[in-house]
Amino acid sequence: MQNALFVGVSSQVALQRELDVIANNMANLSTTGFKARNTRFEEYLMPVASADSFQAPDRRVSYVVDQGTTLDLSQGPIEQTGNPLNVAVKGPAFIAVQAAGGERYTRNGALELNAQGQIVTSDGYPVVGEGGPIAINSQETGLAIGPDGTVSTNLGIRGRIKLVTFPDPRRLTNEGGNLYASRDPARPAGRDGRLEPGALERSNVQPVLEMTRLMDVNRSYTTVSSVIARLDDLRGTAIRRLADIA
Incomplete structure (x- = not known):
């Protein structure tokens, strides 16, 4: 359960970073010669989280790693x-x-x-x-x-x-x-x-694409937040039941 929470938090951090990049692109729609930036993310498999001796071996935990941004060098209008x-x-x-x-x-x-x-x-x-x-x-x-x-x-x-x-x-x-x-x-x-x-x-930012990205990232962020909230509720329920048994 803790791993799921950590994965969710890493996703939120990455999505927040992407929101910042999109917001900066949108803010420079009218900036002469501005070049948009795109975020780069990478999957990181946690090598420690494994126990291959069990009948059903643990799966490696997959995190999201922010690899920075790249400059879009396409010619503006x-x-x-x-x-x-x-x-x-x-x-x-x-x-x-x-x-x-x-x-x-x-x-x-x-x-x-x-x-x-x-x-x-x-x-x-x-x-x-x-x-x-x-x-x-x-x-x-x-x-x-x-x-x-x-x-x-x-x-x-x-x-x-x-x-x-x-x-x-x-x-x-x-x-x-x-x-x-x-x-x-x-x-x-x-x-x-x-x-x-x-x-x-002119700026090479494409407003329609950026707005689409913005909506996608917002939906993803909301979904991850809901999953984290449900996991937190589940942990609270488990703790209360364990206390009742004790």
């Missing part, structure tokens, strides 16, 4: 905006930006010019150029960003946005502010990443 500072990242690439903790990475192509003339994201993070920060003088005109990240004005090329990729982008970790961090060294995207000027990549 591309929306044309006509804004020369908007770029949609295409392919498994990321824009490098400078954050407080060092270089970080984003798919947020809603770029702006700050008071110093630097190209920054909509959250204010300076975009990293291959040759250093990219700054535009207030007198310059004809700002344009090319598919390879080249930034040019009427004065010529002003820099190139640093586009990077990773051996396994699914291992990137979220840091808030639509930023990702990586333990693996970034490498130049090359042909793996291009920019579509005058457009934005």
Whole structure:
């Protein structure tokens, strides 16, 4: 009976984790360049719970183990905006930006010019150029960003946005502010990443699928809670009957 309770609790913990992931996905339906996450669970067979010497050997107890989340790298919808500072990242690439903790990475192509003339994201993070920060003088005109990240004005090329990729982008970790961090060294995207000027990549979260997942997880959580409640009642009944016999 105790094993059944422990299995139920492990299931509840896993389902709660999945609810948190789904809620975060839904909260970022309108976040530019957001990539959804999916939970990964694994069965763990408790090796200690066995007694093979009995006529009916004990079954191994199966628990649920949270193996973390993976990044869904599918391309989000591309929306044309006509804004020369908007770029949609295409392919498994990321824009490098400078954050407080060092270089970080984003798919947020809603770029702006700050008071110093630097190209920054909509959250204010300076975009990293291959040759250093990219700054535009207030007198310059004809700002344009090319598919390879080249930034040019009427004065010529002003820099190139640093586009990077990773051996396994699914291992990137979220840091808030639509930023990702990586333990693996970034490498130049090359042909793996291009920019579509005058457009934005929207979130790749699919609301219908997420709502379906949410209902399934809620039902499963309710079912497990009911089983645990019945097991608790059964244990209480057993204790009372044993007390009566004593």
